[in-house]
Amino acid sequence: MNKLSLSVPLSLLCLSAFSTEATTYITAKAMLDVNNGKLISTPLIQIDNGVITQVSTGNLPTLQQGDEHIQLPELTIMPGLMDMHVHLTSDPTVPRSERIGQSIPRQAIKAAYFAQKTLNAGFTTVRNVGAQGYSVIAVRDGINAGDIIGPRIWAAGPSLGVTGGHCDNNRLPPEMKYTAEGVADGPWAVRAKVRENIKYGANAIKFCATGGVFSKGTKVGIQQYSLEEMTAIVDEAHMRGLTVAAHAHGTSGITAAIKAGVDSVEHVSFVDDEAIKLAKKHGTWFSMDIYNTEYTLTYGEQNSVAQENLEKERQVSKRQRDSFRRAVDAGVNMVFGTDAAIYPHGDNAKQFSRMVEFGMTPLQAIQSATINSAKLLKVEDQLGQLKVGFAADIIAVKGNPLNDVSLLENVSFVMKAGTVY
Structure with missing residues (x-):
């Protein structure tokens, strides 16, 4: 350097x-x-x-x-390339049972290490959509101050989610009385949680609209937040000038998130024609992580991924790629989002070939990680x-x-x- x-x-x-x-x-x-x-x-x-x-x-x-x-x-x-869906604190080579025991300072050190790997891979801007303890916000601020090396980071604080949902932690017994710090139920509670995230430095907001692949006890396609709650999250964040990402695999959750006014929908596995039409009408961006299936199904057992989660990945993978092709053919706004941390950080660019395989031209794939991502972040006149x-x-x-x-x-x-x- x-x-x-x-x-x-x-x-x-x-x-x-x-x-x-x-x-x-x-x-x-x-x-x-x-x-x-x-x-x-x-x-x-x-x-x-x-x-x-x-x-x-x-x-x-x-x-x-x-x-x-x-x-x-x-x-x-x-x-420079841009990835709109990363989790810099997470290491896919470490079993999830071990990650539960990692302190927030330890996670921040991991994030700093993976931030430099990501930059060295050519990704000069990322959006980190959820991390515990405002750890990635601290890493972002350290990069901006010149203390450490990494990409530009738009950092959400803890992801918002319903009690027992995908953005909660359901792996601990009830006597421990643990609730993830992003959990909030009801319109005013979610507004308060958005305000709390902003208070501690978040410059993006992420919430879980449906179940997910890697959580315990959630059905991947089932809606979690109500439309009223989603609308409250989006309204509060937009009032403060922040973009909002919604984790959504299932059809009803995707549709509700678009109606609520989110800026981007993440994953978008089980999309239907109505949701595609709504996305085009509202100008909603789709961020679809179609690379990491191979890594999960190849190395999941080796990395102690639970059978419940591997089975959900099998349910999602082909459907998500079919949805990706349909969204591309329909002309939906698309950005580059990989869910880095499901696969090793630094391998982000491996998704480009998958995007071309499933319907994009090479230029469209590159645009998703440059001008399109800049538009999503509302910095298209700077990046x-x-x-x-x-x-x-x-x-x-x-x-x-x-x-x-x-x-x-x-x-x-x-x-x-x-x-x-």
């Missing part, structure tokens, strides 16, 4: 700038314009204070004293493209990812906000 400098927030959405008087220039073999899918030869990018200040082609920079010229003559540059005025979040691969999207699994150059990692 060269020229690491401290970051300072440009906004409440943790867009960071780096203070330096020197100018950085990047030249490369080609640049991918993710907006129109054009590959541009011999680009020249000028970067000042972590922001792109000039984009041209066929030129060489005129260097002043202290300026830096990064030459990538064999590589294609493109915007997701290589344009003047945008943050200098830049990655590079050898070859043309429009011809072979799996190239994104081997990123050889990563820059975030003008700093090379």
